[in-house]
Amino acid sequence: MSSIIRTPEEITARVKALESMLIDKGLITTQMVDRMVEIYENEVGPQLGAKVIAKAWSDPDFKARLLEDTTEACKELGISGLQGEDMVALEDTDDVHHAVVCTLCSCYPWPVLGLPPNWYKEPQYRSRMVREPRKVLAEEFGYVVPESTEIRVWDSSSEMRYWVLPQRPTGTEGWSEEQLAELVTRDSMIGVGAVKAAS
């Protein structure tokens, strides 16, 4: 079989064909498929990643474990699953800002971020982010990283799925984890946006 790049329509048709075949053979049911889609559309999402980030901001021991073995630390909070077997959280500092891309396709840590946004899958983002991250962040996302801060771009793959531990906003001393989690945006965990400011 040739490995040409397929259009979204072709991919959809192939997925449909596979789904029908598996249902015909009694290996899965329509209900199982619907349930999986529902889980990843409504239940698993960036609010779970935000919970992890808020805990890391509040608990230095947890943060150390998160940076040491992200997948295991997430399990402590009951967060795990498909496409999250080998997650790596990268810590932002004043000197280094991390940003994530998948140059090959759209690898993404589903258990903490949910399904990837459409722009993450676009060829423009995937190629340009590697070449000129500072410009892409400023022009496409309105996110200006200070010149004094180095930007490191990480290429996610099926073996290693990266996401970002952003810096805790100032003025949040004494905040609860629930309050802190409200400040964590999806984009801040991909490295293309800021966390919300404390107000």
Ligand code: FE
């Ligand atoms: Fe990929």
